Amino acid sequence: MTTPTQHRLCMIPGPVEFDADVLSAMATPATSHVDPLFIEKFGSAIELLRKVFFAPTGQPFVVAGSGTLTWDATAANLIENGDNVLVINTGIFGDWFAECIGVYGGVVDAVRAPFGSRPSLAQIEAALTSKHYKLVTVTHVDTSSGVLNNIEDICALVKRVSPNTLIALDGVCSVGAEVIKQEEWGIDVVMTGSQKALGVPPGLAVMVVSKRALEVALNRKSPPTTYFASFKKWLPIMQKYEARQASYFATPPVQLILALQVSLEQLVAAQGSLEHRFAQHRVASAKVKDTLESWGLKIVPVNRACAANTLTAVYYPAGVAPAEFLGKVGSRGVVLAGGLHPEHATKYFRIGHMNVSVVNDSLVKHLDTTLNAIKAALQECGHKI
Amino acid sequence: MTTPTQHRLCMIPGPVEFDADVLSAMATPATSHVDPLFIEKFGSAIELLRKVFFAPTGQPFVVAGSGTLTWDATAANLIENGDNVLVINTGIFGDWFAECIGVYGGVVDAVRAPFGSRPSLAQIEAALTSKHYKLVTVTHVDTSSGVLNNIEDICALVKRVSPNTLIALDGVCSVGAEVIKQEEWGIDVVMTGSQKALGVPPGLAVMVVSKRALEVALNRKSPPTTYFASFKKWLPIMQKYEARQASYFATPPVQLILALQVSLEQLVAAQGSLEHRFAQHRVASAKVKDTLESWGLKIVPVNRACAANTLTAVYYPAGVAPAEFLGKVGSRGVVLAGGLHPEHATKYFRIGHMNVSVVNDSLVKHLDTTLNAIKAALQECGHKI
Numbered sequence: 001m002t003t004p005t006q007h008r009l010c011m012i013p014g015p016v017e018f019d020a021d022v023l024s025a026m027a028t029p030a031t032s033h034v035d036p037l038f039i040e041k042f043g044s045a046i047e048l049l050r051k052v053f054f055a056p057t058g059q060p061f062v063v064a065g066s067g068t069l070t071w072d073a074t075a076a077n078l079i080e081n082g083d084n085v086l087v088i089n090t091g092i093f094g095d096w097f098a099e100c101i102g103v104y105g106g107v108v109d110a111v112r113a114p115f116g117s118r119p120s121l122a123q124i125e126a127a128l129t130s131k132h133y134k135l136v137t138v139t140h141v142d143t144s145s146g147v148l149n150n151i152e153d154i155c156a157l158v159k160r161v162s163p164n165t166l167i168a169l170d171g172v173c174s175v176g177a178e179v180i181k182q183e184e185w186g187i188d189v190v191m192t193g194s195q196k197a198l199g200v201p202p203g204l205a206v207m208v209v210s211k212r213a214l215e216v217a218l219n220r221k222s223p224p225t226t227y228f229a230s231f232k233k234w235l236p237i238m239q240k241y242e243a244r245q246a247s248y249f250a251t252p253p254v255q256l257i258l259a260l261q262v263s264l265e266q267l268v269a270a271q272g273s274l275e276h277r278f279a280q281h282r283v284a285s286a287k288v289k290d291t292l293e294s295w296g297l298k299i300v301p302v303n304r305a306c307a308a309n310t311l312t313a314v315y316y317p318a319g320v321a322p323a324e325f326l327g328k329v330g331s332r333g334v335v336l337a338g339g340l341h342p343e344h345a346t347k348y349f350r351i352g353h354m355n356v357s358v359v360n361d362s363l364v365k366h367l368d369t370t371l372n373a374i375k376a377a378l379q380e381c382g383h384k385i
Numbered sequence: 386m387t388t389p390t391q392h393r394l395c396m397i398p399g400p401v402e403f404d405a406d407v408l409s410a411m412a413t414p415a416t417s418h419v420d421p422l423f424i425e426k427f428g429s430a431i432e433l434l435r436k437v438f439f440a441p442t443g444q445p446f447v448v449a450g451s452g453t454l455t456w457d458a459t460a461a462n463l464i465e466n467g468d469n470v471l472v473i474n475t476g477i478f479g480d481w482f483a484e485c486i487g488v489y490g491g492v493v494d495a496v497r498a499p500f501g502s503r504p505s506l507a508q509i510e511a512a513l514t515s516k517h518y519k520l521v522t523v524t525h526v527d528t529s530s531g532v533l534n535n536i537e538d539i540c541a542l543v544k545r546v547s548p549n550t551l552i553a554l555d556g557v558c559s560v561g562a563e564v565i566k567q568e569e570w571g572i573d574v575v576m577t578g579s580q581k582a583l584g585v586p587p588g589l590a591v592m593v594v595s596k597r598a599l600e601v602a603l604n605r606k607s608p609p610t611t612y613f614a615s616f617k618k619w620l621p622i623m624q625k626y627e628a629r630q631a632s633y634f635a636t637p638p639v640q641l642i643l644a645l646q647v648s649l650e651q652l653v654a655a656q657g658s659l660e661h662r663f664a665q666h667r668v669a670s671a672k673v674k675d676t677l678e679s680w681g682l683k684i685v686p687v688n689r690a691c692a693a694n695t696l697t698a699v700y701y702p703a704g705v706a707p708a709e710f711l712g713k714v715g716s717r718g719v720v721l722a723g724g725l726h727p728e729h730a731t732k733y734f735r736i737g738h739m740n741v742s743v744v745n746d747s748l749v750k751h752l753d754t755t756l757n758a759i760k761a762a763l764q765e766c767g768h769k770i
Contacts (some may be wrong), residue, residue: 005639010415015639017415026640027412030395030402032720033587064588065406065613066449068635072613100612195636202418203588203638225610228450228457248725250453251580254400254589255411255502337419340633 008330009288011370012337013143013173013311014353015195015202018362019266022200023125024258026329034246038254041261042241048264049208052198052274053175053190055182057144058208061234061259063206064253067172067193069229071100073207074137074168074189076226077217081105083134086127086165090149091117091142092341097170101137104225117146117302120159128162135166140174144340147351148315149303153186166213171197175206176267176274177281177354179309188213194256197281197310199263199355203256205229263355278309278360284358284367285309288351291371295378295385300348312351313339320381322346334370390669393715396755397722398528398558398696399581404651404745407585410644419631420638426646427626427637428607434593435647437583437659438560440567443593446619447645452557452578452589454614455747456485458592459522461611462602466490468519471512471550474505475534477726482555486522489610495732496520501727506542507689513547520551525559525640529725531685531698531735533563540570550597557581561652561659562666562695562739570584579641582695584740585650588641589616593685616721627696648740662744663685663727669743670694670750673736676756680763680770685733697736698724705766707731719755731769 004120005050010017011023030036030302042062049060063069069207079085085106087098092111098108111127128136136158138149151169158165168189174198175190186211209217210230217224217231224230240247245368268274289299289312301307316322316328322338329336339345339351351374358367378385395402404496418424427447434445445737446500448454464470470491472483475498483493496504513521521543524692536554540737543550553574560575561582567575579589594602594616601607602616609615618634652659674684674697683700686692701707707723711734714721722737724730736759742751764770 006413008420010417012417014636015415015417023412023414027408029392030400030407030586032395032397032400032722034722035393035395035720062451064451064590066635066638069450069613072611075612096546103608103610103615105610193636201638201640202636203641205449208533223488225488226457227460229613249588250451251399251578253451255586255587256588256638256641287511316515330541335420337417339418367599 009334011352013118016354018358019356022259022263025262027230028258030254031254034254042257043244045261046242053266055206055208060208063205066324069205070191070207071097073229074100075104077231079104079106080222084135086136088138090147091140091145093139101217101318118149118306137168137243139170141308143173146304146311148307148308156307174311180277197354200259280359281309284353289293309320310354313348315348325377325381328380332373334373386612394719396737398735400587401739402408402742404741407644407648410647411640413640413643416639417635420431427642428629430646431627436653438567438593440593444599445593448590454590455576455592456482458614460486462609462616464489464491467483471518471521473523475532476530478524478527501685503534503691518550523690524555524695525746528558531693532697533693537570558695565665581740665744666694670740672764673697695739698733700733702768710766713765714758717758
């Protein structure tokens with residue numbers, strides 16, 4: 001739990017602070033990708049992903065890349081030229097996912113909402129009943145706006161009005177911290193990157209795919225329009241490693257996968273359960289948001305029901321200049337993120353609160369350190385608290 | 386230079402053994418991808434790649450992925466539907482690269498040679514003059530066969546008979562160890578992964594693209610058929626980081642890029658020059674091959690001129706069983722690789738000799754340790770030496 005001198009707390013919405021054992025695994029000496037030690041750990045990571053995603057019959061894929069690569073994988077494997085796709089858009093990541101789907105031949109419609117809010121179920125139902133969509137995509141937590149979608153309700157709606165439509169969830173800033181019951185809710189693809197609530201340095205594209213979606217991918221009319229992200233290529237590799245056998249398609253990122261395995265074990269084992277971990281993130285998020293509001297700040301999401309528990313996007317108070325404020329927080333040893341949505345970027349900043357900074361809060365005090373740095377910086381910038 | 390107890394030397398053709406400073410960088414605490422510290426190191430890595438690739442005006446790309454992703458990037462950015470591509474094939478990696486090109490619409494012809502040898506310049510010239518190819522691809526070192534291609538001669542031939550044809554070099558098992566003068570020889574794309582002679586754990590796709598190829602990619606008729614590996618998306622990111630400015634398309638693998646920067650500095654600075662490093666790999670390769678031949682073993686490449694300096698593929702002597710032999714070497718603390726070419730896999734094994742195992746050989750004695758383990762295992766398997 002020690003933080004080296006000079007290290008500034010990385011309290012952005014990913015990369016997050018890492019556990020010492022996870023970081024140690026990153027420095028594992030050279031290990032063959034077909035070494036029995038690595039095969040065992042990779043197989044274990046695949047099994048653990050099913051638990052973390054609540055997808056007992058899902059197929060995990062772990063590939064060198066970033067969360068963005070999981071968009072390519074979803075689109076290139078599930079979409080054929082001219083397929084209709086509905087994107088439930090809550091910010092810039094919805095725009096970009098839509099663009100990615102277009103690259104792979106998908107014809108995209110979007111339901112949108114003003115910045116800081118999410119489309120209503122009625123809007124989504126109207127879209128779903130207007131034409132048949134092969135795939136609906138939804139961003140669980142839009143990292144640009146801090147808006148949380150109501151995934152359980154959206155899934156129930158899709159199942160009711162368009163049961164054949166596949167559901168793809170961008171869980172990049174949610175998996176491991178926000179509640180996701182992939183199989184119970186009927187989500188076909190859940191995607192994430194390693195550097196958010198999974199608590200592993202960036203460099204892994206992680207996804208779990210339902211049996212139904214895998215069948216669509218394996219029985220498509222045209223071949224998949226990707227080589228590196230092809231489910232057909234990676235499926236036998238994942239199956240072999242899970243069966244504790246060597247296999248090869250492209251060299252897996254050994255050290256990152258060893259770090260992932262360490263972190264996943266912590267997720268399922270530490271302090272009781274994943275449910276407990278989700279609750280801890282709700283508590284931490286409320287603490288950050290309550291504190292900021294008590295200082296007169298306004299969060300970006302229009303209400304708490306649509307506010308993510310993994311980050312807080314919050315408007316600068318009047319008179320506080322972004323660069324000056326973020327610099328003052330930084331000089332107190334805490335790194336925050338500026339705004340990301342192009343139209344609103346200069347109006348708000350973002351605080352990530354995930355993984356060790358939340359679940360070990362009583363030990364590491366990352367949240368108090370962060371809030372204290374923000375308070376002092378606000379005051380120095382002339383905001384009265 | 387210490388090796389932890391229990392660690393077995395990883396003497397396969399990648400991942401290779403890593404320098405202690407490179408491994409330390411892998412365990413860097415959480416750092417924002419827009420932190421000034423990281424921006425400086427990423428910018429430096431981009432500059433250093435130009436030196437290592439001998440491409441002063443080339444455009445480096447560093448993306449989370451593996452060497453395989455560089456095939457997708459090359460094909461998806463440079464090839465449009467129906468474009469003719471010539472693959473100079475020296476083994477399984479040529480077959481796979483050809484398959485990848487086909488995914489992106491390329492129409493592939495191949496020139497081939499028997500296992501252990503390489504196509505002649507006359508074969509290549511005949512193919513190049515039979516029709517116009519937009520792109521010719523060549524594997525510098527085919528990791529499956531240990532065969533080295535004569536890149537300088539092939540490039541001169543292409544420039545003479547088909548100067549408009551783009552040249553793409555799969556340098557996965559060569560960049561940083563075999564001589565490549567990208568710009569002098571006129572190579573348009575040089576690709577590699579991090580875990581070979583660059584001496585960094587696996588997880589990075591690394592490539593340098595010529596101005597000519599970049600223009601082809603940016604001015605293509607149809608949009609690039611990839612999102613994650615799009616040159617159009619990554620070019621402004623690479624330019625910004627090199628100008629020491631923050632930018633975002635997908636989260637870069639911070640720790641791997643920090644490790645890359647450390648290793649690239651060693652490549653260009655340590656012990657004088659890259660030329661010296663290339664010479665060291667030739668000496669190490671000759672030592673391994675001479676020793677094995679002195680024990681009555683036969684290397685896979687049909688002669689030394691077409692044998693890679695980064696690995697040695699060598700046939701098992703009569704009566705030596707693969708699993709027993711590799712197990713005995715492993716029990717002596719050295720990990721080797723079996724054969725990879727599907728038709729010949731059980732007949733030969735492979736020894737990687739790259740990066741620290743070569744350039745620090747006088748200190749770390751990886752080559753002697755490996756050769757001693759092989760000798761003892763061969764003798765125990767009944768081979769007379």
